[in-house]
Amino acid sequence: METHEKIELGILAIILLIFIESGILMITEGWDFFIAFYTSVVTISTVGYGDYVPKTFIGKLSVIIYIFVGVGTVAYTLGNVAGFLIEGHFRKYFRLRKMEDKIKKLNNHYIICGYGRLGKIVAEEFKKSKIPFVIIDSDEKVLEEALEKDPNLICIVGDATSDDVLKKARIEKARGLITVVTSDAENVFITLSAKKLNPNIYVVAKADKPSTLDKLIKAGADRAVCPYIVGGMEIARIAINPDIVEFIHSLIAVEEDIEVRRYVIKNKELDNKLLKDSGIREKSGATILAIKKGNKMITSPPSDIVINVGDVIYAFGTREQLEKLKKYVEGL
Numbered sequence: 001m002e003t004h005e006k007i008e009l010g011i012l013a014i015i016l017l018i019f020i021e022s023g024i025l026m027i028t029e030g031w032d033f034f035i036a037f038y039t040s041v042v043t044i045s046t047v048g049y050g051d052y053v054p055k056t057f058i059g060k061l062s063v064i065i066y067i068f069v070g071v072g073t074v075a076y077t078l079g080n081v082a083g084f085l086i087e088g089h090f091r092k093y094f095r096l097r098k099m100e101d102k103i104k105k106l107n108n109h110y111i112i113c114g115y116g117r118l119g120k121i122v123a124e125e126f127k128k129s130k131i132p133f134v135i136i137d138s139d140e141k142v143l144e145e146a147l148e149k150d151p152n153l154i155c156i157v158g159d160a161t162s163d164d165v166l167k168k169a170r171i172e173k174a175r176g177l178i179t180v181v182t183s184d185a186e187n188v189f190i191t192l193s194a195k196k197l198n199p200n201i202y203v204v205a206k207a208d209k210p211s212t213l214d215k216l217i218k219a220g221a222d223r224a225v226c227p228y229i230v231g232g233m234e235i236a237r238i239a240i241n242p243d244i245v246e247f248i249h250s251l252i253a254v255e256e257d258i259e260v261r262r263y264v265i266k267n268k269e270l271d272n273k274l275l276k277d278s279g280i281r282e283k284s285g286a287t288i289l290a291i292k293k294g295n296k297m298i299t300s301p302p303s304d305i306v307i308n309v310g311d312v313i314y315a316f317g318t319r320e321q322l323e324k325l326k327k328y329v330e331g332l
Contacts, residue, residue: 007084010077017073018044021066028059044070095147102154103170109133111169113160113190114181115142118206118227122178123153129259129319134169136160161189166197176202184212188219195220260289261322265311267331276303284325286317 018040025036031052039052043063054060109132112119119135126133134154137143143155158165160181171177171194179190187205194203205221207213208228216224265271270278280288290299292312298305307313315325326332 006080007077010073010080013073014044014070014077017066017070021062021070024062025054025059028056028062029054040066043067044074046071099154099156103134103156103168106132106134106154106170107173108175109170109173111136111166111171111174111177111194113137113177113179115139115146115155116180116182118180119178120146122180136165136169161186161193163193163197166190166193171197171201174198174201176204178204180206182208184208184215188212188215191216191219191221259319259322260314260316261326262312262314263326263329265307265309265313265329267329268309269331270307270329271309273307274303275301275305275307278307280325280328283328284315284317285321286315286325288313289316290314 018037021040021043022033022036025031025039026033029036031039035052042049043066054063110126112122112126112133112135115123115135115137119137123133123135132154134156135143135146136156136158138157138159140157143153143157146153147155156165156169158168160166160179177190177194179187179194181187181190184207187207191203191205194201203221204223204225205216205219207216207224207226210226210229213224213226270280275288275291280286288301290297290313291301291305291307292298292314293308313329315322317325
């Protein structure tokens with residue numbers, strides 16, 4: 001039985017006891033209802049003014065039984081009330097302190113603004129990829145339910161449009177921000193605030209209306225996505241080329257641990273080297289799908305292509321292979 005249910009049961013039992021004792025005193029002592037009720041309340045509260053006392057044997061016996069049962073019931077109820085208040089307060093306090101300690105350690109992380117349907121999917125993908133992230137949502141109940149399922153989540157209750165809340169999420173140290181709150185206007189505002197606080201942060205923003213996409217880009221979003229457009233395009237692809245789409249999905253399925261990622265070459269040792277001499281394949285096992293040099297995209301790059309620091313590469317492989325590739329091309 002939950003604590004609040006015990007409290008409700010205790011209060012009901014106290015009220016019932018008071019009315020039963022009031023009825024007994026009215027019958028045995030001949031008192032009116034108010035006097036009997038008053039005496040019952042004074043007795044169960046252990047105040048005991050003594051201005052009204054039973055004279056009959058039955059009345060006195062009922063009071064003796066009433067004191068033992070009533071005082072015990074009151075003590076039981078008050079104990080549950082105190083436990084409920086103390087437990088709830090301190091649990092919330094210690095959870096908050098623990099959360100603040102986790103947030104202070106965050107670095108090169110992502111901020112997810114909005115923990116609705118899309119926000120939950122993004123968080124799950126980040127967890128699978130072991131990418132650190134913090135969630136911001138204004139609905140405390142939603143975050144409490146999420147923490148009950150996964151105590152390791154890092155959450156902040158607040159309005160993501162507020163600079164103070166974004167600073168609390170250490171936006172100045174963040175690698176990226178995903179804003180998927182319900183309102184397009186708020187997504188635009190969050191994007192503006194994020195870019196103001198950290199001009200280098202990578203922002204991906206959701207738009208419910210296609211007309212908002214351009215506004216998000218102008219606000220500073222690096223990528224703006226309309227789920228309805230993306231979903232519609234995916235449905236069309238499946239309908240037109242079901243076998244090809246199924247094949248692609250099977251390659252990048254979660255069970256297979258296969259992904260496509262984008263990296264910028266920062267390792268100076270790779271500058272001006274031929275792709276075949278770079279050692280990328282040997283050291284990581286990943287496959288290079290494309291190389292972007294400036295505004296030129298080279299798909300299926302030949303082995304004799306020269307790579308340079310600043311080139312963007314798109315690679316295909318397992319998470320382990322891609323992690324090795326990241327460390328190698330970024331010189332970590």
